[in-house]
Amino acid sequence: MNAEWAKQWIGNFSVGLDTLLEMYADDARFEDVIFAHKENGKEGLRKFFASFGGPDAGENVFTCNAYSGSAESGAVEWTWRAKHASKFMGVDAKGKETTVQGVSILTFKNGKIASQRDFWDANAMYRQLGAIK
Numbered sequence: 001m002n003a004e005w006a007k008q009w010i011g012n013f014s015v016g017l018d019t020l021l022e023m024y025a026d027d028a029r030f031e032d033v034i035f036a037h038k039e040n041g042k043e044g045l046r047k048f049f050a051s052f053g054g055p056d057a058g059e060n061v062f063t064c065n066a067y068s069g070s071a072e073s074g075a076v077e078w079t080w081r082a083k084h085a086s087k088f089m090g091v092d093a094k095g096k097e098t099t100v101q102g103v104s105i106l107t108f109k110n111g112k113i114a115s116q117r118d119f120w121d122a123n124a125m126y127r128q129l130g131a132i133k
Contacts, residue, residue: 001108006067006076009113013062017046025112032118058085058093065101073107080120084129089122091131098128 012020021042030039030048039048052060059082066077080100084093102120106113126132 001074003067007064010062010064010078025109025114028113029115034122059083076104078102091129093129098125100124
């Protein structure tokens with residue numbers, strides 16, 4: 001895996017779930033550490049990732065900033081830009097725009113993502129939404 005692969009992967013969040021999920025092993029494990037949320041398998045991933053594209057999700061754009069790793073594992077640094085259409089994590093976010101940085105730690109099996117752990121700056125999100133100073 002390399003930076004071009006990482007750009008394709010993060011870009012697939014905007015292309016569509018079927019294309020994105022082709023990059024994952026059938027038994028992939030996912031954890032969003034900030035949300036304290038875990039999913040196993042492609043159907044679990046589909047359910048979680050769909051929340052970023054549903055009618056209440058607003059607009060979500062992910063950009064790859066850097067990749068470091070090998071064919072066994074790696075880290076993707078990314079930026080998440082959101083135009084919110086409803087509440088987010090209990091905070092009134094409708095009509096607000098936020099930009100946060102994050103990192104996905106990935107492992108690979110047979111050229112597919114076997115596990116993903118996401119870390120992102122929730123503090124920056126809350127500040128931009130006016131929930132904290």
